[in-house]
Amino acid sequence: METVNITPAEKTAYVPAVRKKRKWTADHWLAAAFLAPSVVLIFLFVYGFIGWTGYVSLSNWNSLVPDWSFAGLKNYLYLFHDFRFQADLRNTLVFTVLFIAAVIVLGQLLAILLDQKLRGDCDRDAAVGRHLYRSVSHLKPQGGIVMARSMWARPFLYLLALVMSVFFLLPVYVMVTTSLKPLDEVTLADMWKLPSTIDWSSYATAFDKLAPNFWNSILLVVPATLLSALLGSLNGYVLSKWKFKGADTLFTLILFGMFIPYQSILIPLIQFLREIGLYNTIPGLVFVHVVYGIPITTLMFRNFYAAIPDEMIESAKIDGAGFVRIFRYIMLPLSITGFVVVAIWQFTNIWNEFLFAVTITTSDKQPIMVALQNLSGSQIVQWNVQMAGALLAALPTLLVYIFLGKYFVRGLLAGSVKG
Template identity: 80%
Template sequence: MAIRTVSRTVLYLLLIALSLFYLMPVYVMLITSLKPLDQISLSEMWQLPHSLDLSSYQLAFEKLAPNFMNSIYLVIPATLLSALLGSLNGYVLSKWKFRGSDWIFTALLFGMFIPYQSILIPLIQFLREAGLYNTIPGLIFVHVVYGIPITTLMFRNFYASIPEEMIESAKIDGAGIFKIYQHIIIPLSITGFVVVGIWQFTNIWNEFLFAVTITTSSQQPIMVALQNLSGSQIVQWNVQMAGALLAALPTLLVYIFLGKFFVKGLLAGSVKG
């Protein structure tokens, strides 16, 4: 029993030490963002601020607010549209399989692993031609299209758990593809929509490559603006940390309140569902 107590203690100590390591960046981000610039000296980096100073938040907010709103206008329609498309595709590819549908599914999946650099040059040419370059609708379109594979995968795996018998008996009762979707699938999809919605929200909010190549200045989402903050000549670390926190806040809040669904999405996204 004594060995057990010792090993339990060691286990907890290790877990606490590792937790501190994982929390350290957040601690530093918070304390740095709350200090005035003259307190951001090297020796004081790890110390708590002498007094709370919110001026860096004010500055970060002034600089980032328009881009924050751009991200909101981008992420909400893009998440909704791609979840809807994914639900339709997942429904057909799990409950209305036809010859070759599994291969179509696999071919779709490839799209979620490609480095987006490999489609970027044609994509930008296309967006210019279509008049969507440097617009939020253009970015929405891009995220919906390249979100198809992952949302389809998540919904297909999700619908696989709906018993085949339910669909069959509905068919026997004369229900068609629409009715079954409307009356059986949709009501059972609430969790699916939450998981996919959270996943897409987080990914689109955090995305950088499309954002930085497709939009310029006033159209840019928050992550590009945050990156630009550090591009300025004198790096104001307190403002930058405040900006990082502002930029991270929406996805952090989603994680704090709906973390369970976020992790579900994470596991569903690794193909074998």
């Protein structure tokens, strides 16, 4: 039998290539260091507090004195046998299903209407219909259907938009007219009528009562928005351009913080803030909004940075730029629209948030949304003052959308191509 001699060089050619493990450089460790604070905060304030709540739900603690003895599923069985809970659960499910279905359908129709290419698409469909009608005689019905569909689509969508606009603007009309009426004209029967005389005293009264709380909201929103946007940008930068083994899993775990009901973590959160001395303080409320704003800001920035070509980052690395310099001179200038989107989103959510504000702060530390509820009084409700206060409280977010709305839409579309 003939033997075949194989040289050492040929032997190495048949050896399968072994994937080399990527060595972590100083920049990789720096990236992990920037990501670590957000990961620790999420695991403590999301998973840790949910675990604490779950453990308490399995205990016999039902009074002011803690009782950590194990109760099994007794509390859950009691809850599901309660008729009030069953009714609430059923109503929530029905409302959620109907609401989501209606929002998807109406949102899709309005999106079609607001699409910039709608006019061109309709004209093109009409031209196709005319061409079919003229060139093929036996396809007259089909051509007519295409033309009719094009002719009726736009009027229907405009009518739908008009109806929805009136539906949304009716409460605004009632608020404005009521805020300008004297108290003696504010009645249920005259709700739709215009004021006989313009009375600005309700705005002066509302501003005097809400001014301290308005300043509290400014002190809350500005640092909370800036800090959450900064943390989200760093997290998105690391998770999109400095990936490591398990980065996608870690990103998924961070995103879970978006979907928890905040009522489930209120008790351990309040106890924690009491222990560190931040309960009933504006810095404590800022801290809470920064922590629970990390998931959504990380998601936005990660999707935005994923659309930036990796070749640009690799070129910067070849030129000697490290983690910080790439972020400072490349990522930040390219992500101005991303920061605008995150800032608008966080500003609006934090300004309008009520649950954390009413449970973590009291009296003179409360933001304007909590003070707005207290503006109604206990005996006689001055509806003109209440409506004026509501308009004043909504004015900052309205101005933000008026001046930065186009950047918000542009920034949302910027991160929708890849990621």
